[in-house]
Amino acid sequence: MTDDVLLSARGLEVHFPIRSGGVFRRSSGAVRAVDGVDLDIRRGETLGLVGESGCGKSTLGNALLRLVEPTGGTVTFDGIDVTALGRRELRELRRRAGMVFQDPFASLDPRRTVAQTVSEPLEVHGLHGDRRERAARVSELLELVGLDPAVADRYPHEFSGGQRQRVGIARALAGEPDFLVCDEAIASLDVSVQAQVLNLLRRLQRRLGLTLLFISHDLSAVRHVADRIAVMYLGRVVEIGPAAAVGGDPQMPYTQALLSAVPVPHPELERSRKRTVLRGDVPSPAAVPTGCRFRTRCPSAFEPCPDVDPALQPVGQVDGHLAACHLHGVVGTPVAREDDAPEGPTPADAARAPRRAGRAH
Numbered sequence: 320m321t322d323d324v325l326l327s328a329r330g331l332e333v334h335f336p337i338r339s340g341g342v343f344r345r346s347s348g349a350v351r352a353v354d355g356v357d358l359d360i361r362r363g364e365t366l367g368l369v370g371e372s373g374c375g376k377s378t379l380g381n382a383l384l385r386l387v388e389p390t391g392g393t394v395t396f397d398g399i400d401v402t403a404l405g406r407r408e409l410r411e412l413r414r415r416a417g418m419v420f421q422d423p424f425a426s427l428d429p430r431r432t433v434a435q436t437v438s439e440p441l442e443v444h445g446l447h448g449d450r451r452e453r454a455a456r457v458s459e460l461l462e463l464v465g466l467d468p469a470v471a472d473r474y475p476h477e478f479s480g481g482q483r484q485r486v487g488i489a490r491a492l493a494g495e496p497d498f499l500v501c502d503e504a505i506a507s508l509d510v511s512v513q514a515q516v517l518n519l520l521r522r523l524q525r526r527l528g529l530t531l532l533f534i535s536h537d538l539s540a541v542r543h544v545a546d547r548i549a550v551m552y553l554g555r556v557v558e559i560g561p562a563a564a565v566g567g568d569p570q571m572p573y574t575q576a577l578l579s580a581v582p583v584p585h586p587e588l589e590r591s592r593k594r595t596v597l598r599g600d601v602p603s604p605a606a607v608p609t610g611c612r613f614r615t616r617c618p619s620a621f622e623p624c625p626d627v628d629p630a631l632q633p634v635g636q637v638d639g640h641l642a643a644c645h646l647h648g649v650v651g652t653p654v655a656r657e658d659d660a661p662e663g664p665t666p667a668d669a670a671r672a673p674r675r676a677g678r679a680h
């Protein structure tokens with residue numbers, strides 16, 4: 320890990336066990352919400368994380384902050400192994416790495432004033448000791464997010480959605496974090512307000528040197544706010560790179576399909592654009608297809624796709640642009656077949672035998 324990387328995940332997994340009913344409640348498989356993610360987030364950058372609903376974006380964001388426990392792999396934050404932290408160290412992590420939630424109304428306590436909400440992290444982390452200092456810090460934070468400090472004594476219901484999200488951001492900034500996960504932070508806001516909150520986040524990021532993971536299903540919003548974009552599908556990062564490259568020259572059919580789904584305001588552009596339409600629904604993360612997990616919906620799937628799990632490899636014209644797709648060369652881990660098991664061949668293996676004629680048994 321180099322010095323310019325703040326947060327790094329290696330082989331990160333979050334598998335939720337599926338338990339069958341009955342007396343013995345056996346575990347019968349798992350929902351592979353995050354299924355082997357390698358990711359570096361650089362200091363001061365905004366990394367956009369996009370993908371369809373259910374592909375594991377929130378679970379990944381939560382696992383990076385250890386708000387859900389990873390079941391495999393490691394997370395390193397500023398050189399610290401997050402997966403090994405004890406309770407006290409975890410509290411310090413919570414100060415340095417926070418979350419801005421999707422629905423500011425649901426995440427703010429209706430019985431607490433803005434001042435109480437924003438100063439809560441100050442109390443929890445023992446910052447800005449006495450009450451007067453905390454009040455001054457609350458005013459400073461409210462100004463920072465573009466709110467009049469005079470609103471400190473008001474309650475959440477007295478605010479518009481955009482203002483409430485500003486309160487949520489002020490709270491997230493109270494502990495002077497280095498890193499924020501913004502999970503669909505603008506999705507519940509009106510379009511005009513979305514732009515204002517996006518601009519606010521960008522300004523704050525530059526001013527405070529924040530590192531942001533910006534989660535969204537809306538690739539067009541992410542293109543304008545992110546330095547780099549990671550595309551997730553069924554628990555895996557399948558394409559990553561500079562925002563202009565991933566958004567303007569996507570190399571993985573899944574990313575191309577996500578972009579085709581974004582409406583283009585200009586009809587001429589719309590007609591000239593190559594469209595890739597996604598077929599069918601996302602498979603269940605409890606039954607991930609073998610090999611390339613996108614192959615069951617991919618218009619370009621070919622022979623190696625079911626047999627080799629593709630690794631991220633350099634693609635396109637720009638440095639740092641990677642995609643996990645065999646169209647760029649077959650690179651990855653061959654899928655283990657039942658006939659690789661020591662018990663001996665089954666009838667299904669016998670049917671596959673001619674394809675593996677060169678292999679010694």
Ligand SMILES: Nc1ncnc2c1ncn2[C@@H]1O[C@H](COP(=O)(O)OP(=O)(O)OP(=O)(O)O)[C@@H](O)[C@H]1O
Binds near residue numbers: 351352379604
């Ligand atoms: N606590 C849990 N127990 C079991 N399964 C879960 C749990 N949390 C999430 N999942 C499952 O993990 C998968 C990934 O969910 P996740 O919420 O991370 O997706 P997402 O990409 O954030 O989706 P959305 O865009 O809808 O927010 C889904 O299939 C979801 O049902």
Ligand SMILES: [Mg+2]
Binds near residue numbers: 376377378
């Ligand atoms: Mg989510």
